[in-house]
Amino acid sequence: MLQVNVELKERRYPILIGAGLLAKPESYAPLKKGDKVMIVSNPTIAPHYLATVEHTLTQLGCQVDSVLIPDGEKYKTLDSLNLIFTALLEKNHNRDSTLIALGGGVIGDVAGYAAASYQRGIRFIQIPTTLLAQVDSSVGGKTAVNHPLGKNMIGAFYQPVSVIIDTLTLATLPKREVSAGLAEVIKYGAIFDLPFFEWLEQHIDHLIALDQADLCYCIQRCCQLKADVVARDETEKGDRALLNFGHTFGHAIEAHLGYGNWLHGEAVAVGMLEAAALSEQFGDLNAQDVARLETLLAKANLPTISPDGMLPEAYLPYMWRDKKVLSGQLRLILLKKLGAAYVSAQASEAQVIAAISRFTQA
């Protein structure tokens, strides 16, 4: 079993990574005999893993309840949150109870916000079951639900007491979701860690084949990189912005197509290429760096070209909207070199269009 510690001002908590952790009672520390637990999952994930978690916790002597919310981003709402509160109250859970999120990023975000809010905060454990959740959403304490007028607009910063990553859960995850998770994995290499990027170039096929040892190493590295940036910037005022590499472009793709048509990771893959092309224009990357990124993404079965019929100009309104949320400038995360990112407010619209055009169908 591998472990990464997230070091926060107030306390530290562990991320445990291994194949088969869900069936081992010791994975669930600090839970112990007599503790009350509510597991939040959904009807897609529960049939595969809920019984194992329930069984292992019951063995440990915990009192275990569970509640399922409907599957899908469109159920990441205050209504689903309320389903969780109702279940907690109906089963008399109090301030000493623990909430467990068993699922992907949607379950993690909703359950995390429920844990932050129930009786003003109860103990929370993450069991992420998608690669994206394992390397990204379960680390860092961001929780949220959507509002009809905006994604992730309502939530809290709330840290779990532990994160349990069982790499065997990826066996049932649709391949397309695995690839989408790999986009975020590749992002970590590109923005923070050239040696890891190189390791990915060598091991990408193993990861797609779900080689357990390589998955564990890969997830550990990503969690470590994210934990480091979160420790430096818990409430997202500085450094953490670098994690948005490829995301401003990617969000434009997602919004243009309508959320859910391309997976988030797919849009981010193309977005990273566009940001890399801009970095090449600025003289920071060379053509070979961009080509390496493109090759790696393609090997991960990710798209490397803008959606059919989406013109470069179509990105701009979305990108400007993204920026307005932050300041008066079009702020983009760009690369100084492979493995090092920075925030830039230099790019003109013409430069952005030129970069996007390189990955647009004729």
Next chain:
Amino acid sequence: MLQVNVELKERRYPILIGAGLLAKPESYAPLKKGDKVMIVSNPTIAPHYLATVEHTLTQLGCQVDSVLIPDGEKYKTLDSLNLIFTALLEKNHNRDSTLIALGGGVIGDVAGYAAASYQRGIRFIQIPTTLLAQVDSSVGGKTAVNHPLGKNMIGAFYQPVSVIIDTLTLATLPKREVSAGLAEVIKYGAIFDLPFFEWLEQHIDHLIALDQADLCYCIQRCCQLKADVVARDETEKGDRALLNFGHTFGHAIEAHLGYGNWLHGEAVAVGMLEAAALSEQFGDLNAQDVARLETLLAKANLPTISPDGMLPEAYLPYMWRDKKVLSGQLRLILLKKLGAAYVSAQASEAQVIAAISRFTQA
């Protein structure tokens, strides 16, 4: 203008107290030219004070929006919360916006939780307009909404950047609400501060007559006492429990009658007498202490006897439910003497019944 500072681990914030503060731009620091502000109020309070707040903030150069939620405890819900989120999103408020609660404890609790949750936390200012909110709910950072299965079950600990208490707002508050607030005022004297209790004995008539100087002093003293206990115990794990003096008995009265029939402060008044009688049984108070408390409450136009037809035995199921939330013992806040409270787990049911019986109609 009087000021109390709340000293937290992370930062300090001021509570400003004075007659006429709402009309003075300097009350609203740290707000400044260009800031976006959303005021949350209700249709009862808005006609009296919203225009003044809007006008003063506009003078200061702020961009001011407002949203009203329906008046009443029964609207302290996730739905009202969502009304606030919708208003914030429709008016393009972002992470740099400030939410202002203009109203009593209900508005403060809902708006505070909205501020804690919108984009994972935006700046929050409290303008409490009931005496209860001025001396109690606006200080300490507890925010919440109700769930059909339980009061205040969903919320956050979230501190404002400032609290602005304009004592002139009490002019329009129903007298019965003023008295209910005085129950909490008297509570502070009883649990923490004998000299303040004695000051109240001398000035209670002035307070009821809304003498502005006496109100300011009184509110300052209460805020200071609450700020001290909050600074010691921000997330309510220890000392803050002492603020529940009279509340376990009081909650039984409120629940028995159905919430809203007696005001919270009215139930707490009788609850404090019952707790005091128990302290007399334990030999900590004498008969004269209990009589002083009774006289002071009566002068504040508060009830000093159990509701018509509520038998002492009727308290117990509610009191046991209250206790279960905390531990395996019937924990009560009792007095060692006037001005000093402690947590007791000693009282038997028979002793509790005997204490309640002293304030029950024959």
